[in-house]
Amino acid sequence: KAGVTQTPRYLIKTRGQQVTLSCSPISGHRSVSWYQQTPGQGLQFLFEYFSETQRNKGNFPGRFSGRQFSNSRSEMNVSTLELGDSALYLCASSLELAGVIWPTDTQYFGPGTRLTVL
């Protein structure tokens, strides 16, 4: 079974631009989460989607947004890019079988998109 895929793998943008990152979850997985990884702040939760609805959101400004499609694929968008948005953006998917206690569900991560803002 193919893993989580993210496109593009690398992006270079300039301040003020906007960017869209894409994530395709493992086949059959219904939940998609996004995380930002930086050397200074570590791994921080951005948001989580399930059945095309945002279920949870981390402490990021409104410039960060996302959505999920009916096939569970997800995109995240960052508008008005700032230098501090340079990071590795990781997408993770989980199965969420009915009847399974949610904290036990494993998140499987994609390779990430490396965003550099100049």
Add this chain to the structure above:
Amino acid sequence: AQSVAQPEDQVNVAEGNPLTVKCTYSVSGNPYLFWYVQYPNRGLQFLLKYITGDNLVKGSYGFEAEFNKSQTSFHLKKPSALVSDSALYFCAVRDEGSAGRRALTFGSGTRLQVQP
């Protein structure tokens, strides 16, 4: 609020020796604990998780982790380290008491360096 601490930024060990990467956690409800590994320019790979039951959890690539409720710890171990184990290791927790927030909370990471 849930939190995870990885007290060591880096752990150095000789190949063939046992390794331990430390993790302590703080949660309000029952803890659900995970270990992930990250190789350069890669995403996080799942190693193992603790849900309930046996305090010793076995995972991928010969890794295991020991859950200790009284010490609120979940240390990652391997009996014999390989050079290829050199990577960045993350401990993460979910708190059953935080039903409204399903995200993993990660530690700051520990870099494992295995010398030949």
